[in-house]
Amino acid sequence: xxxPTARSLGEFGLISxxxxxxxxxxxxxxxxxxxxxxxxxxxxxxVATTDILVEGVHFRRNWSTAYDxxxxxxxxxxxxxxxxxxxxxxxxxxxxxxxxxxxxxALGLADGLRDEAALVGAVVVGGDTVSAAQLVxxxxxxxxxxxxxxxxSGAVPGDVVVAxxxxxxxxxxxxxxxxxxxEGPLVDAHRRPRPPYALxxxxxxxxxxxxxxxxxxxxxDLGHLARASGVRIEIESACVADEAVSLADVLTxxxxxxxxxxxxxxxxQGCRVIGRVVQGEGVVVDGEAVTGGWDHFS
Amino acid sequence: xxxPTARSLGEFGLISxxxxxxxxxxxxxxxxxxxxxxxxxxxxxxVATTDILVEGVHFRRNWSTAYDxxxxxxxxxxxxxxxxxxxxxxxxxxxxxxxxxxxxxALGLADGLRDEAALVGAVVVGGDTVSAAQLVxxxxxxxxxxxxxxxxSGAVPGDVVVAxxxxxxxxxxxxxxxxxxxEGPLVDAHRRPRPPYALxxxxxxxxxxxxxxxxxxxxxDLGHLARASGVRIEIESACVADEAVSLADVLTxxxxxxxxxxxxxxxxQGCRVIGRVVQGEGVVVDGEAVTGGWDHFS
Numbered sequence: 015x016x017x018p019t020a021r022s023l024g025e026f027g028l029i030s031x032x033x034x035x036x037x038x039x040x041x042x043x044x045x046x047x048x049x050x051x052x053x054x055x056x057x058x059x060x061v062a063t064t065d066i067l068v069e070g071v072h073f074r075r076n077w078s079t080a081y082d083x084x085x086x087x088x089x090x091x092x093x094x095x096x097x098x099x100x101x102x103x104x105x106x107x108x109x110x111x112x113x114x115x116x117x118x119x120a121l122g123l124a125d126g127l128r129d130e131a132a133l134v135g136a137v138v139v140g141g142d143t144v145s146a147a148q149l150v151x152x153x154x155x156x157x158x159x160x161x162x163x164x165x166x167s168g169a170v171p172g173d174v175v176v177a178x179x180x181x182x183x184x185x186x187x188x189x190x191x192x193x194x195x196x197e198g199p200l201v202d203a204h205r206r207p208r209p210p211y212a213l214x215x216x217x218x219x220x221x222x223x224x225x226x227x228x229x230x231x232x233x234x235d236l237g238h239l240a241r242a243s244g245v246r247i248e249i250e251s252a253c254v255a256d257e258a259v260s261l262a263d264v265l266t267x268x269x270x271x272x273x274x275x276x277x278x279x280x281x282x283q284g285c286r287v288i289g290r291v292v293q294g295e296g297v298v299v300d301g302e303a304v305t306g307g308w309d310h311f312s
Numbered sequence: 313x314x315x316p317t318a319r320s321l322g323e324f325g326l327i328s329x330x331x332x333x334x335x336x337x338x339x340x341x342x343x344x345x346x347x348x349x350x351x352x353x354x355x356x357x358x359v360a361t362t363d364i365l366v367e368g369v370h371f372r373r374n375w376s377t378a379y380d381x382x383x384x385x386x387x388x389x390x391x392x393x394x395x396x397x398x399x400x401x402x403x404x405x406x407x408x409x410x411x412x413x414x415x416x417x418a419l420g421l422a423d424g425l426r427d428e429a430a431l432v433g434a435v436v437v438g439g440d441t442v443s444a445a446q447l448v449x450x451x452x453x454x455x456x457x458x459x460x461x462x463x464x465s466g467a468v469p470g471d472v473v474v475a476x477x478x479x480x481x482x483x484x485x486x487x488x489x490x491x492x493x494x495e496g497p498l499v500d501a502h503r504r505p506r507p508p509y510a511l512x513x514x515x516x517x518x519x520x521x522x523x524x525x526x527x528x529x530x531x532x533d534l535g536h537l538a539r540a541s542g543v544r545i546e547i548e549s550a551c552v553a554d555e556a557v558s559l560a561d562v563l564t565x566x567x568x569x570x571x572x573x574x575x576x577x578x579x580x581q582g583c584r585v586i587g588r589v590v591q592g593e594g595v596v597v598d599g600e601a602v603t604g605g606w607d608h609f610s
Contacts (some may be wrong), residue, residue, distance in 0.1 A: 019609075020608075020609040021609045023609070024607050024609055025607045025608040025609050026607065028609065043357060043461075044396075044461065044463060047464075047540070048396070048463050048464050048465075048524075048540075049361060049391075049392040049393075049395040049396055049464070049523075049524050049525055050359045050360055050361035050392045050393055050395070050396045050398070050453075050455070051359070051360045051361070052357055052358070052359055052360070052396065052457070052461050053357070053358050053360055054356055054357055054358075055353055055356055055357070055358055056356045057356070058352055058353055058354050058355070058356050059341060059350055059351070059352055059353070060350070060351050060352075060353055060358055060454065061348045061349070061350055062348055062349045062350070062351055062402060062404055062437060062438060062452075062454060063347060063348035063349065063404065063438060064404040064405070064406050064438065064439060064440050064450070064452055065406070065440045066406040066407075066408050066440050066442050066448075066450060067442075068408050068442055068443070068444040070445070071442060071443055071444060072442070093347075094347040094348045095347075095348055097347040097348070098342075098346070098347055098348045098350065100348070104360060106360055106361070106362040106452050107362070108362050108363070108364040108406075108450045108452075109364075110364050110366050110448055110450075113608075113609045139360060140360060140361060140362065141362060142362050142363045142364050143608060144364045144365075144366055144369060144370070144608050145366070145369055145608040145609055146366040146369060146446055146448065147368070147445070147446050148444055148445050148446040148448075150364075150408055150444065150446075150448050150450075152362070152364060152406045152408075152448075152450035154360075154362055154404050154406075154452035155348075156358060156360060156454070157348070159350070163341075163342065163350050165342060165346050166345075166346050166347070167346075225347075226346075226347050227347055242345070242346075309322050309323045309324070310318075310323040310411075310441060310442050310443040311317075311318040311319045311321070311322055311323050311326065311411045311443055
């Protein structure tokens with residue numbers, strides 16, 4: 015008997031099989047299966063973000079399992095919520111897939127989304143499934159804020175720049191995959207980023223003046239933060255260096271979803287100082303301007 | 313000089329050009345440009361839903377303008393929020409697009425999303441843009457609830473079934489487009505559905521026991537409602553007949569995003585009675601079981 019596919023199960027059979035694997039939480043007033051979900055946000059503020067993963071661009075089915083893709087798709091969104099000083103509560107998932115997609119792949123994706131979300135207490139509350147030639151996973155995350163939220167625009171000269179989480183591991187892992195190496199910690203880091211979710215709330219409470227996650231590369235994402243804040247950011251390469259990867263990967267590799275923040279007060283446990291905020295513009299490393307990072311259309 | 317494309321403008325140039333066209337609202341505490349948006353929901357409950365549109369499946373660039381696609385993508389989500397008894401506040405938009413996508417197409421899409429959202433007072437608060445071989449527009453909507461929310465599962469025998477909005481126009485319009493007819497009210501209805509957004513809140517306040525929007529076809533969507541409620545729904549063809557389209561289109565055509573609801577009280581203005589809820593299961597039309605509607609993978 016051939017393997018069940020989206021076509022053989024049908025749209026509604028597939029949706030039922032997926033939602034059966036998804037636990038709900040106390041915050042969910044109405045879960046999957048209706049026109050929309052209803053989620054409680056007692057403090058009346060919602061952090062909202064979305065990220066799309068495309069096969070061949072963000073993942074390859076021969077390099078990552080469906081479970082890995084689910085973990086990674088959730089991580090990209092959960093990290094964005096953390097980077098505001100929030101905690102994700104609910105995910106919405108859109109899946110555009112060929113009709114011959116194995117049902118097992120969709121279930122693996124759901125399991126990965128579920129397990130990554132569970133790291134912060136979030137659950138999948140709804141979604142949409144459509145047919146498409148190319149496999150696309152779209153996730154939106156909703157989060158709550160225990161306190162203040164932190165934008166990219168509040169850094170001031172005199173602040174230190176701190177980082178939490180890995181830098182450069184995902185891009186180093188991608189290069190290994192491209193060269194035929196299919197196992198190891200760097201490859202694992204590419205398949206399943208490990209953002210330091212809990213430190214987003216900690217950094218907000220510690221008075222972070224600006225914060226973002228590193229999606230496109232340290233220099234590029236700090237460049238956005240520097241521009242939004244109207245400041246210059248000076249990085250010390252000795253402070254970001256990591257024996258596991260090259261300095262180029264640390265500075266320009268994306269998709270690890272580390273958190274970077276600026277602040278003037280004591281540095282929270284789990285964060286390392288990597289530089290400082292001064293007057294001016296741009297990002298410099300050891301005194302030299304650096305550019306580079308991911309642009310989807312270049 | 314050649315037309316600007318996503319590639320020539322770059323990811324961040326494209327995002328800047330799009331967000332410059334998007335007004336914000338009082339509910340938006342932080343709009344586009346950061347890791348995530350922050351939106352106020354004073355009553356602490358959020359209606360959340362997502363829908364994906366794929367080129368070649370949900371739209372064709374030679375049949376619909378980018379503006380039309382934006383209107384349609386927003387409408388599918390806003391109607392889901394309305395079908396819960398809510399009003400959408402904020403949209404998140406994901407765009408997966410080839411690098412040669414004309415910038416004008418992305419701007420037209422943004423304008424369409426903006427203008428459809430404005431019909432209910434919602435705004436686009438964030439998004440993501442990635443490269444892909446196939447053009448995919450993913451929208452998530454967040455909405456607030458002025459009162460109770462209405463699921464699909466509360467219909468009880470004795471209720472009447474009411475509908476608001478067009479039925480069958482979009483599918484009739486699609487068939488005209490397929491036959492080469494590019495203008496006319498049915499074709500317009502396929503390009504830009506007109507869901508009766510305001511009636512969702514009205515029906516909830518009027519005591520609707522169950523409600524959904526018609527995305528996949530009247531019989532199919534009422535079938536979901538009947539199954540969730542554990543009832544049978546009897547439709548009178550004379551009550552749904554529409555001189556503009558065939559009865560088959562009325563019963564099985566999707567994408568008009570009409571609202572259908574069950575209730576026992578007075579029928580609100582703008583809604584028409586199309587049938588009744590009885591004991592049993594399934595959907596019957598003039599006493600005969602009917603099936604049919606859209607399945608993405610069949």
